[in-house]
Amino acid sequence: MKIISLLLLVICIGTGCSSQKKADMTSTEIEYSAVSRGLYKTVVVKNQTVSITNTRGGEAVESKIDTAKWNKIVSEFEKINLDSIPNLKAPTEKRFYDGAAIGNLKITQNQKTYETKGFDNGFPPKEIEKLVNLLTDFTKE
Template structure:
């Protein structure tokens, strides 16, 4: 085999590997874009819904869901959010125990986290807004942090 043939074979093998990696990354992006994460907290005097889907965040305090603000999430924030989401075992969300239950008698807004992936929905039991179960604390903080970037002060 000549050196030229060897280089052509290496180049072809490299192109195949590159194509495989590119398609895997594309599939991961498509999978992440099909995921919708919803955080909702409410009580008699308080209502908040925050949704992250694709590269955007939407939020409202309007009970009627008519005034919804939507913004593009900066790439570095989206990357960090996706990292936190990938570390979360969403199949176990329904089994999480809230650290406190003051939301059961209106002493705190009741909150939950819902992850919709395709046709599947994974949801936590309700917990106190501001005191999520430890397993989801970081992702809740990230959601609230991204929202605060776009709130009018």
């Protein structure tokens, strides 16, 4: 009887933790932007929808994210240490001489914002590379 009680307790605790992570993603907004003199792209992902803006002052195009792609985004997001985002180092410096647009990742969760320093568009820090690539895939579709 004790074993059954222990198993039920473990299952309840495990289920509570996983549902908590899903609840956090519903209130999380992930924004990627790439900006230069001739380029302006913004991708905003929130609650299984994506909004894409391709011009300054332009209107955002919003669409629903399919479940498979959303699960990939959630999976990559969970691997990121939010507190380390402002300290990530860019692997290249082409943006300093107009060799690349300036990329930026901003995550807002629980009314707290985590934002990277600028990095070269197409060359994000390795800690966020997979997530950024999933976001930039929306601009290619």
